Amino acid sequence: PLPQHPLCRPYHHPPGRVKRLVLSRFFQPQNLREDQVVGLESRSAELTCKSQRLMLQTGLIHPAGPGCYHYLPYTIRAMEKLVRVIDQEMQAIGGQKLDMPTLSSAELWRATGRWNLMGRELFRLQDRHNKEYCLGPTHEEAITCLVASQKTLSYKQLPYLLYQVTRKFRDEPRPRFGLLRGREFYMKDMYTFDCSSEAAHQTYELVCDAYGRVFNRLGLQFVRVQAAVGSIGGTISHEFQLPLNIGEDVLAICSNCSFTANVEKLDPKQPNCPVCQGKLTETKGVEVGHTFYLGTKYSSVFNAEFVNAQGKPALVEMGCYGLGVTRILAAAIEGLSTEECIRWPGLLAPYQVCLIPPKKGSKEEMAIELMETLYDDITEALPQLQGEVLIDDRTHLTIGNRLKDANKLGYPFVVIAGKRALEQPRHFEVWCQSTDEVVFLPKQGVIDLL
Numbered sequence: 001p002l003p004q005h006p007l008c009r010p011y012h013h014p015p016g017r018v019k020r021l022v023l024s025r026f027f028q029p030q031n032l033r034e035d036q037v038v039g040l041e042s043r044s045a046e047l048t049c050k051s052q053r054l055m056l057q058t059g060l061i062h063p064a065g066p067g068c069y070h071y072l073p074y075t076i077r078a079m080e081k082l083v084r085v086i087d088q089e090m091q092a093i094g095g096q097k098l099d100m101p102t103l104s105s106a107e108l109w110r111a112t113g114r115w116n117l118m119g120r121e122l123f124r125l126q127d128r129h130n131k132e133y134c135l136g137p138t139h140e141e142a143i144t145c146l147v148a149s150q151k152t153l154s155y156k157q158l159p160y161l162l163y164q165v166t167r168k169f170r171d172e173p174r175p176r177f178g179l180l181r182g183r184e185f186y187m188k189d190m191y192t193f194d195c196s197s198e199a200a201h202q203t204y205e206l207v208c209d210a211y212g213r214v215f216n217r218l219g220l221q222f223v224r225v226q227a228a229v230g231s232i233g234g235t236i237s238h239e240f241q242l243p244l245n246i247g248e249d250v251l252a253i254c255s256n257c258s259f260t261a262n263v264e265k266l267d268p269k270q271p272n273c274p275v276c277q278g279k280l281t282e283t284k285g286v287e288v289g290h291t292f293y294l295g296t297k298y299s300s301v302f303n304a305e306f307v308n309a310q311g312k313p314a315l316v317e318m319g320c321y322g323l324g325v326t327r328i329l330a331a332a333i334e335g336l337s338t339e340e341c342i343r344w345p346g347l348l349a350p351y352q353v354c355l356i357p358p359k360k361g362s363k364e365e366m367a368i369e370l371m372e373t374l375y376d377d378i379t380e381a382l383p384q385l386q387g388e389v390l391i392d393d394r395t396h397l398t399i400g401n402r403l404k405d406a407n408k409l410g411y412p413f414v415v416i417a418g419k420r421a422l423e424q425p426r427h428f429e430v431w432c433q434s435t436d437e438v439v440f441l442p443k444q445g446v447i448d449l450l
């Protein structure tokens with residue numbers, strides 16, 4: 001179950017009525033046709049991929065400007081679930097969560113030379129005293145400076161694995177593909193501090209394994225490839241890539257050994273594996289995570305030291321690790337969905353169950369009440385589904401129309417009260433997304449299935 005968060009509380013109900021989540025009260029501009037969606041985006045960006053189109057059509061996101069989106073309530077639900085999985089895996093390896101300012105002083109960036117190196121990707125601004133800042137695109141400088149301020153750090157306290165989940169800002173030359181490449185996006189960034197290079201390498205593998213567990217739990221197939229270090233720097237680097245055709249990265253995979261790399265690190269013209277000379281095949285990927293072994297690149301600039309076992313000061317050995325939170329959401333939708341229907345990793349579906357009562361004025365109208373009772377029975381019998389079940393109460397629409405919407409949004413379970421709900425014995429129609437099956441079940445059967 002999710003923690004008690006304002007979004008999990010059914011506050012969008014008319015006061016005084018039974019607390020059931022009802023679709024009609026959701027803020028979710030829905031049902032847009034493709035041409036309407038193109039109209040929406042033309043103000044800010046082109047319509048470039050399936051996840052972007054589906055997310056716009058179903059009211060998961062709304063464009064605000066080039067590479068900037070409003071994340072609407074369903075997206076926030078999915079994102080909170082994703083962050084929860086990430087939190088669990090980061091904390092299982094000793095990660096501690098913090099939150100650093102978005103405004104990052106130019107001084108810090110000048111110290112490492114990245115104020116110039118980052119070029120036009122940095123969003124720069126000045127305060128009223130003409131002091132310069134950027135909007136954080138990543139936080140190596142800030143965190144190293146923070147750790148350096150701890151003057152009495154002992155080797156006994158290390159390693160530190162510090163992370164945050166925050167908005168990052170990058171003035172991308174070509175923001176596109178919806179949430180896959182935004183100018184404002186959510187990233188989980190972790191920074192690790194060890195007392196030796198050996199320990200730091202162990203930590204590096206520990207975090208990579210945790211990343212693997214995040215993707216496995218989401219049911220997303222990934223490849224871990226050797227990667228170029230770019231402007232972050234360091235010596236060892238890997239990317240976590242989801243093999244997808246719309247990916248902007250090209251991956252070289254050896255058909256013979258375990259060698260895999262982003263061609264940014266390889267000679268792109270090299271047809272053979274540098275390890276075993278086997279044949280390399282290329283595939284496209286979306287970079288969803290990136291890990292770097294930094295050594296003392298940043299700690300030497302900010303003098304981030306600890307006192308070692310011999311009582312002497314020494315520089316901390318660092319690593320940094322990014323996961324693209326909003327990119328993972330969009331990439332999962334891109335990979336799992338059909339052209340017309342969103343499919344989520346089961347763990348991330350914004351709501352698990354959608355109940356569709358019959359149309360008002362139809363022969364089955366009496367079953368509307370049955371649906372409300374079913375809602376209460378499900379949430380009472382299955383506390384883990386509290387806040388996860390909603391009723392599509394737009395009973396002026398036919399069941400068919402609402403089923404189409406539900407299919408498009410990709411609830412793992414859709415339960416319909418149709419003709420057979422009024423016959424004896426009563427049966428509900430259940431659509432199970434994961435098995436692509438439709439079954440008729442009595443009430444207890446529905447509860448057992450869920």
Ligand code: ATP
Nearest residue numbers: 179180181182185187287288289290322323324327
């Ligand atoms: P890319 O090569 O796609 O531009 P990057 O290598 O610049 O990404 P990193 O600096 O490695 O990105 O950042 C860590 C992670 O943040 C990336 O692996 C990706 O998942 C995510 N990310 C980076 N840029 C964006 C963006 N513009 N929109 C959404 N997510 C992003």
Ligand code: MG
Nearest residue numbers: 121170172230
């Ligand atoms: Mg980039």
Ligand code: MG
Nearest residue numbers: 230249287290
């Ligand atoms: Mg990259």
Ligand code: MG
Nearest residue numbers: 239287289290
């Ligand atoms: Mg990267």
